[in-house]
Amino acid sequence: MPDPLIILIALACGMVSRAAGLPALVGYLLAGFILHELGIVASSLLHTLSDVGITLLLFTVGLKLQPRDLLQRVVWGSTVLQVAVLQVFFLGVFYAAEWLLPGVQIGFSGKLVAAFALTFSSTVFVVQMLQERGEASSRHAALAIGILIIQDLLAVLFLAVSAGKVPGPEALLLLFLWPLRGLVLRLLTLCGHGELFTLFGLVLALGGAQLFELTGIKGDLGALIIGAALAGEQKAKELSRNLMQFKDLFLVCFFLSIGLDGWPRGELVVLAVLIGVFALLKPPLYFLVMTRLHTPPRTALLASLSLANHSEFGLIVLALAAQQGLVGDEISAALSLAIAVSFVLASPLGRNAHQIYRRWQPWLQRFETDTVRATYPDTRNARILVLGMGNIGTGAYDSIAEHYGSQVVGVDENRRKLARHRREHRRVVAADASDPDFWRRIDLASVELVMLALTNHAENKLVGRLLEDLGYRGRIAAVVRFDEEAEELEKHGISAFNLYAQAGSGFAAHAAEHLQAAPDSTARES
Structure with missing residues (x-):
């Protein structure tokens, strides 16, 4: 054969x-x-x-x-x-x-x-x-x-x-x-x-x-x-x-x-x-x-x-x-x-x-050992949680922290990445977004918005289901890459931001700003 x-x-x-x-x-x-x-x-x-x-x-x-x-x-x-x-x-x-x-x-x-x-x-x-x-x-x-x-x-x-x-x-x-x-x-x-x-x-x-x-x-x-x-x-x-x-x-x-x-x-x-x-x-x-x-x-x-x-x-x-x-x-x-x-x-x-x-x-x-209990993340007074502090999550954190300050908390598992964020004076904690124990230690009633900047559809769904099971009543927003992913999340009440589709409109807005600024700069030079 x-x-x-x-x-x-x-x-x-x-x-x-x-x-x-x-x-x-x-x-x-x-x-x-x-x-x-x-x-x-x-x-x-x-x-x-x-x-x-x-x-x-x-x-x-x-x-x-x-x-x-x-x-x-x-x-x-x-x-x-x-x-x-x-x-x-x-x-x-x-x-x-x-x-x-x-x-x-x-x-x-x-x-x-x-x-x-x-x-x-x-x-x-x-x-x-x-x-x-x-x-x-x-x-x-x-x-x-x-x-x-x-x-x-x-x-x-x-x-x-x-x-x-x-x-x-x-x-x-x-x-x-x-x-x-x-x-x-x-x-x-x-x-x-x-x-x-x-x-x-x-x-x-x-x-x-x-x-x-x-x-x-x-x-x-x-x-x-x-x-x-x-x-x-x-x-x-x-x-x-x-x-x-x-x-x-x-x-x-x-x-x-x-x-x-x-x-x-x-x-x-x-x-x-x-x-x-x-x-x-x-x-x-x-x-x-x-x-x-x-x-x-x-x-x-x-x-x-x-x-x-x-x-x-x-x-x-x-x-x-x-x-x-x-x-x-x-x-x-x-x-x-x-x-x-x-x-x-x-x-x-x-x-x-x-x-x-x-x-x-x-x-x-x-x-669970006493050593583990001593490392519980501090999320007191958190109103907004940003899950995933990569490039997208960091950008979202910086933008929203301008209005809410220390009430914004970034969540990630990468210790080296978290150390860099702390050096840059961001409030971040080390935790697994899919860990129900992490969410049970948070006062979910005071959290108004959860931003899923994970860019992994399966993980976004997992966290969304977990928050639903825990009775969370605030808003959830997630980053997606495809329309079918957005549709699936929106059926569960999660606001989806299509990274690729929205990036195009953001790029156009950025280019338009420079186009409008060009005549002014030319006039000043003359």
Whole structure:
């Protein structure tokens, strides 16, 4: 069967999976199993594209590396403790499986590697789920993604060590790449924002990986290092967004190739399903650790529930272990089935995360520490709230603060951004706009206007529904980009400002002012 037809079947299975409310990744794994049953064998092209997907995955991970964020105790502490506990737990699961299922036999080294692979959560799944819910910029998203990045780093280090490659002396020449960072950033700026920019990003990832391979360092690790060298720059963020779709597309081939390796045998199917169910142990473990490290219960719960799955990175680790004879190929097949089961279970948890918190809020609040209580934002005497202090929110704040002064409060989660606003003497607080606990601490009866400058339609809807549930009777205004978004919000009583449509009229008014001022200035000069 030609590869285009394989991709077509993957598309169909992905659409069916999405229609069923599950991640498309589940459909891709299923497509691989179906193709295997039909006697289809993956071609070299499919494996090549799979390798490209892995390289791009690590490159984009590198682009997101922010040492300051990763060094937070709650991020690295939660990751290390979770990996240690689950490593021991899954090691026990494999020993128990050998005793209960005689057909399952895995060596000690294989058990260690498989248990390590199961400690990860899926970066692709979590990011896609958070983006679909409009929460990619939230505090709990930043916490979850920070944990995922550290997990990915641990996996990359394992891959580099396991590959058994000893770098040659020429690897020292790679240190001279760092002075080229400024040049690379200037070239990225020169490329603009279109296809040339994306193509340059692909060259950096794939070419960099090949360069590291030539010096005896695993290419995937090289891609991550090159991405990390660019991290923190605006162009790196844009490049990560542009490459995200390419990376996800090529990873489809990776999931297909895993499924094409076939189903695990009967005993391993049982073990795979159990391992998939055991992914539900991750949220309570994360929640306990996060709250003990002074994370608000709501943030800890939402971040923990998003991590209730196993990772595709585990398949990469096991694939390398299989090449070295530590585990059999059927163990990789079993883990792919376990990942699919974990995705199926994690999807409803993610969709209903906010409802779960509201249902159990009184009990969950018992885990809140005194340190967290001491950081409650001060919103006393607030009459107007501006949610989202980016360029649009800052402009709105400055304009309305001319009339209302300190009664205007800006709300954002970005600590560095808030520090700049405070230096510029704006009244701002650190909070998650979608956090019901934040709104319950505000005297909503005295708030006359809430301005949603979030530019994320899903998040605007979420905050609007939350305020409606809390009985807010004041006015709400929101920034939108499309007419259908404005219509949807206005049905719920939210005044919508179409950013693109209104920008045109604002630009015309600005030009007209200069046009009217021109004759006066000419007359004065004469």
